[in-house]
Amino acid sequence: MCDTENVFSIEITGIFILGAIVGSFLNVLALRFGFTETARERSACMSCQAPLSWVDLVPVLSYLLLRGRCRRCGSMVSLQYPLVELGTAGIFLMTFVMAPPFTSVWQYAGFVALLAFWAAFILILITDLRHTLIPLPFAYALIVAAVLVRILQALALHDLATLLDAGFGAAIFGGGIALIVYLTRG
Numbered sequence: 343m344c345d346t347e348n349v350f351s352i353e354i355t356g357i358f359i360l361g362a363i364v365g366s367f368l369n370v371l372a373l374r375f376g377f378t379e380t381a382r383e384r385s386a387c388m389s390c391q392a393p394l395s396w397v398d399l400v401p402v403l404s405y406l407l408l409r410g411r412c413r414r415c416g417s418m419v420s421l422q423y424p425l426v427e428l429g430t431a432g433i434f435l436m437t438f439v440m441a442p443p444f445t446s447v448w449q450y451a452g453f454v455a456l457l458a459f460w461a462a463f464i465l466i467l468i469t470d471l472r473h474t475l476i477p478l479p480f481a482y483a484l485i486v487a488a489v490l491v492r493i494l495q496a497l498a499l500h501d502l503a504t505l506l507d508a509g510f511g512a513a514i515f516g517g518g519i520a521l522i523v524y525l526t527r528g
Contacts, residue, residue, distance in 0.1 A: 357438045358431045362401035364461050365430030369423055372468045375477055389417035401427040426468055433460050452494035459487035 370385065385394045392414040398404050405424040412419060437456055444450045462484035470476050492508040 354435065354438065358435050361431030361434030362427045364434070364457075365427035365464070366399065366401040366423070368430060368461060368465045368468065369426050371465055372426075372472055375469070375480075387412040387414060387417065388420075390415035401431075422468065422472070426464065430461065430464055433464070446498055448494050448498035452491055452498055455487055455490040455494055459484065459491055462487050 385399060386392060387394065389412060392412070394413075398408065398413055402424045405419060408419070410419050410421070411417065434457055437453070437460060441453050441456075442449065444453065462480060466476050466480050466484060469480060489508075492505060496502060496504040
């Protein structure tokens with residue numbers, strides 16, 4: 343195995359681990375953002391409220407080792423946790439594999455912005471599925487990430503037409519949303 347294959351394997355492993363960690367954080371945001379009645383700094387079991395140690399918080403691995411149960415009370419832990427962690431890791435990994443080689447800082451920054459876009463998208467998805475609503479800060483994060491991706495792609499490609507296409511698409515999509523809000527009166 344040559345050195346470039348080793349580096350690529352390390353990058354793939356790193357992106358997968360990063361995705362799992364981000365997925366774990368997205369689970370916390372989806373559960374706590376605007377919905378908690380008490381402020382808690384540490385994660386705790388949903389059933390017995392026992393604080394979780396760092397060993398219990400390792401993405402996917404802790405769930406598997408504990409067989410999906412709380413270490414203290416033995417209650418079942420939602421399958422949402424490992425699914426979101428694995429899903430986020432998989433999307434991050436696919437984004438990395440499909441990305442062209444990074445030849446400029448703009449491409450690298452665009453890749454990071456694209457990961458932020460996917461994270462915001464996943465956060466909106468799991469929050470909507472769990473609470474049947476989408477908090478506006480999550481929607482704003484998605485929009486900002488999408489705009490950043492397009493700007494950074496235009497800078498990387500030295501092509502302003504990319505921004506014009508994005509602006510046209512945003513105007514059509516935004517107009518459709520505005521029409522829905524108008525017709526349904528909010």
